[in-house]
Amino acid sequence: MSFTYFLKRAAFAALALAALMTSAFFLVRLTGDPVNLYLPVDASDAAREAMRVRLGLDRSLLAQFFDWAWDMLSLDFGISLWHNRPAMDVVLEALPNTLALGAIALVLAFIAAIGMGSIAAVNSGGWIDRGVNVLSQAAASVPDFWLGLMGVLLFAVTFRILPTSGFGGPIYWVLPVACLFARPFGTLVQIVRGSMIEALNATFVRTARAKGARDGRVTFVHALRNALLPAVTVTGDLAAQFAGGGGVVEVVFGFPGIGKLLIDGILKRDFAIVQASIFAVAVVIFFINILVDMLYASIDPRVRVE
Amino acid sequence: MALLEVENLQVSFDTASGRILALNGVSFSLERGEVLALLGESGSGKSVTAAAIMDLVPNPPGAIDRGSIRFHGAELLQLSRNERRDLCGNRIALIFQDALAALNPVYSVGWQIAEMYRIHGRNPEGGVEKAVIDLLKAIGIPDPERRARQYPHEFSGGMRQRIMIAMAVAVGPDVIIADEPTTALDVTIQAQVVDLLATIRKRSNAGMIFITHDLGVVAELADRVAVMYAGRIVETANVFELFEDARHPYSVGLLASQPRVDTDEDELVPIPGSAPNPVALPSGCAFRTRCPRAEGLCAEVIPPLETVGPGRQAACHFPVSPA
Numbered sequence: 299m300s301f302t303y304f305l306k307r308a309a310f311a312a313l314a315l316a317a318l319m320t321s322a323f324f325l326v327r328l329t330g331d332p333v334n335l336y337l338p339v340d341a342s343d344a345a346r347e348a349m350r351v352r353l354g355l356d357r358s359l360l361a362q363f364f365d366w367a368w369d370m371l372s373l374d375f376g377i378s379l380w381h382n383r384p385a386m387d388v389v390l391e392a393l394p395n396t397l398a399l400g401a402i403a404l405v406l407a408f409i410a411a412i413g414m415g416s417i418a419a420v421n422s423g424g425w426i427d428r429g430v431n432v433l434s435q436a437a438a439s440v441p442d443f444w445l446g447l448m449g450v451l452l453f454a455v456t457f458r459i460l461p462t463s464g465f466g467g468p469i470y471w472v473l474p475v476a477c478l479f480a481r482p483f484g485t486l487v488q489i490v491r492g493s494m495i496e497a498l499n500a501t502f503v504r505t506a507r508a509k510g511a512r513d514g515r516v517t518f519v520h521a522l523r524n525a526l527l528p529a530v531t532v533t534g535d536l537a538a539q540f541a542g543g544g545g546v547v548e549v550v551f552g553f554p555g556i557g558k559l560l561i562d563g564i565l566k567r568d569f570a571i572v573q574a575s576i577f578a579v580a581v582v583i584f585f586i587n588i589l590v591d592m593l594y595a596s597i598d599p600r601v602r603v604e
Numbered sequence: 605m606a607l608l609e610v611e612n613l614q615v616s617f618d619t620a621s622g623r624i625l626a627l628n629g630v631s632f633s634l635e636r637g638e639v640l641a642l643l644g645e646s647g648s649g650k651s652v653t654a655a656a657i658m659d660l661v662p663n664p665p666g667a668i669d670r671g672s673i674r675f676h677g678a679e680l681l682q683l684s685r686n687e688r689r690d691l692c693g694n695r696i697a698l699i700f701q702d703a704l705a706a707l708n709p710v711y712s713v714g715w716q717i718a719e720m721y722r723i724h725g726r727n728p729e730g731g732v733e734k735a736v737i738d739l740l741k742a743i744g745i746p747d748p749e750r751r752a753r754q755y756p757h758e759f760s761g762g763m764r765q766r767i768m769i770a771m772a773v774a775v776g777p778d779v780i781i782a783d784e785p786t787t788a789l790d791v792t793i794q795a796q797v798v799d800l801l802a803t804i805r806k807r808s809n810a811g812m813i814f815i816t817h818d819l820g821v822v823a824e825l826a827d828r829v830a831v832m833y834a835g836r837i838v839e840t841a842n843v844f845e846l847f848e849d850a851r852h853p854y855s856v857g858l859l860a861s862q863p864r865v866d867t868d869e870d871e872l873v874p875i876p877g878s879a880p881n882p883v884a885l886p887s888g889c890a891f892r893t894r895c896p897r898a899e900g901l902c903a904e905v906i907p908p909l910e911t912v913g914p915g916r917q918a919a920c921h922f923p924v925s926p927a
Contacts, residue, residue, distance in 0.1 A: 500705070501700065501702065501705035501706045502705065502706055502707060502708040502709070504660055504700070504706070505700060505706045505707065505708070506708070507658070507659075507660055507689070507692065508658050508660060508692055508693060508697070508698040508700075509692065509693040509719065509720055509723060509771070510689050510690060510691070510692040510693030510694055510720075510723045510724060511689070511693075511719075511723055512686055512689050513685075515723070520708055523710045523711075524708070524709065524710055597710065598709070598710050599709075599710060599712075599755040599757075600709060600710075600755070600757055
């Protein structure tokens, strides 16, 4: 990937980001007036008006927008109403947790799916294949809030070996990772299985056998690399979803990630947090897409772009 | 002892419309330094023969029901799966028809040739990398150092087929099986590939099985020809005898149906009808429904492959008389 190609991509991404942030600006303001939420019910009208003036909410929406747009251009995301410090600082504390959680779950799911999907493809039609099929269908379709609650019930309440929620050492990561792991694993097993069956029936696999390659080499060196592209595509999509936070899973386990921050931000009408979160996630997704393209090119020489 | 002996080989496949016999008692032998052409229409069992020798018959749906394949006198069908793999590529090599499909699209051609040495634990003098580049040079690829790093889609069809051939002969096999190596190529490129195979044959003392339906290529390259029809060998002869004096009516028909420059005949005579449905072969001789010489006996008794002259056999109740 050349540098000019990267710049072109970045320019398009910046346009998309501007449109995204503009719609975010108007959408968060549709959630309601934060002043009503932050001041007590019996606060005086004067106090309400004073807070509106302080937050700049007394001016016209258009005037607010131009102010905000100017701040955006200088990458100033404002002060969080709830945390009372710069919103981007709060976001940048939560983002690494989410990225680590998503990356661990996805990498584990990808590796496990490659193994299981390949084994199913090699034994396609046999009982191993059918077993893997049932398992992966179940993993792909079980809702993660249910999986999370059952995990808490079983491992935290009944066996008391894992914490119910919170954040700290590796032990706090086990249940969230397990819950986020299930759906990508199930989906990827199905995809790897399908593309591996196709690759194993290709003529070049016959060539590899004719050359004297044994089964393991034929499967994992010759067929697998040809079968990886669809799995990488889907993993990229899933990574983009996970960058926005493990949503329900973060909430269920009280995991301090960007998903929980975003949901809290919306509930607390903390406009600055919502906007800063969306911005940070969009930038991460841009880099995930670049990474997926680079992976593509390194796996298959035919898709290398000039 | 022959280099490779195939005896009474029977291979069948399960299909939606029933079990079909792809090979029905095929026997032939190959000597060192000899080029044996397996000649026949598609579906006659040529490629299945190659697949059986290379242990590439997909099982299921295919199975080798009986017969024997001996290499240097050793029975291949009794070896384990991995013992067969160790022989393949190393001692018995296969060149495929369509090199674009047969080369792995995601590895460089240099890597794919080098793999041949690596799989079989060969350490050529000067290293694998040098051996690969020497080989590419020898088969006429210009700028081999750069080309070795390129991928199959960056080569022309003729070059890809040469690379396929280079890969097959890299570690010096005793038997080279070429499965229609020129079929997918332009006529001018075909000639170059045939020349390359002829050169390899002269340089090495390997035996070569050349699978084709192209009489021109047979005349140019083969020493001996086995004509196949519906899963059986119907005639074997040396290449001159076959062209001058074919005995089996199918061989005669095949020769008459393709243009030749060595005779005055300028009219092509097609064989009437089409190759029989393998699910429902005619009783007796499978060729009888298309044969001008067929009589009542042909529908009742399958003609065995019998000696009809020194070093030549035909499977016909009423063979064409010697010219």
